[in-house]
Amino acid sequence: MMATLHPKLSEERSQTVVSSTKSVKLKIKRSNPNVNSEERFDDYVVPIEKWTTVLDALLDVKSHLDHSVGIRYSCRQASCGSCGMKINGKPALACFTKISELDSDTITVEPMDNFPVVRDLAVGFERMINNHKKVMPYVIRDDSEIDPESGMREFLQSPENVEKYIQFSSCIKCGLCNSACPTMAMDTTFVGPQALAQAYRYIADDRDKGKNKRLKVIDESHGIWRCHFAGSCSQVCPKGVDPAMGIQLLRGYLLGIRD
């Protein structure tokens, strides 16, 4: 049985523009390191609307032109951090980048720098996640949230103190900061802006008692001192985390300026 559309909805649909008059050339970097070292750019022409994102265009290519393009994506709303890639030479989330805002007829998409390529635009996050784990991204305390007498309890936090680290809690681990970082470009063992910003997030949390443990992890030759404040990490962060600020504030603890 066919459902009948409400007259108003029907009218709205008839007014919706379904065909696009504009199109862009999408240049996608293709490679499969598991097969060979060949790298090439494949060009696809895709129709766009004002609201089309780079991810929409890539999915258009996958649906209609070439099913074999390798990408990683999930939420389509800049929450999961899966679709990070280099768009016209700058790291960005594909789902958060509108083609109309790029002001270019040719969009070049490449896998993020400073990450091993899995295939085409998908990169491996193993090293970044390992560094993230290394800084112990959780509240460390001697006591537990499980209270033997009353059951579960909460470690309460004041609104004033939340403001000190809330900015750094927005990290979605997309890896754009590590991709933009010029130190990461030269030093594969550098802990990276993502992990350092997370170290600051937990150290600045006054419920946490793991400051000394974390500072020990980052105070080494490939740790925090390798950052030379180019600021590129903060410029590409899609969530306003500002890792460069976190790193400089973190240095204050090691220099004895901050308690």
Next chain:
Amino acid sequence: MERETGAREGLKGWLNPGKIGKFGIERLAWLLMRLTGLGLLAYFIGHIWETSHILDGKAVWDKSLEMTQTTEGHLFLALVIGMCVFHTGNGIRLMIAQMGYGIGKAERPDYPYKPQSINMKGKACIYATLGMAALAMWYGMAVMFA
């Protein structure tokens, strides 16, 4: 299996001038800081080598000094002055920023996100340092070519 090849961009990650256009004046300052650091290190080694000629007698010492008494030598020294001023000025800016001053205050960010650490104070310092380096080079050349 992930392949580690390509896990770093390498030299083009920091030498590529295209990155400056994409990441701004802070990236230029970062690049110049590295280049001037390497330049000053090379000058320092060359300077030790040049002044070591004093051990070989006055004639050799005078001859070694003549190396910088040419137009090319003067231009080279002017470049050294510029590198020295930029490296010092930018180094002071970085030391202050790395102590946590002038980089804003951590707070809840609002869209569209503007990183507080990349602010006008920092940009003004970079432009001022570049200006001072250019001025020092100009003064050095004015003295040397007078």
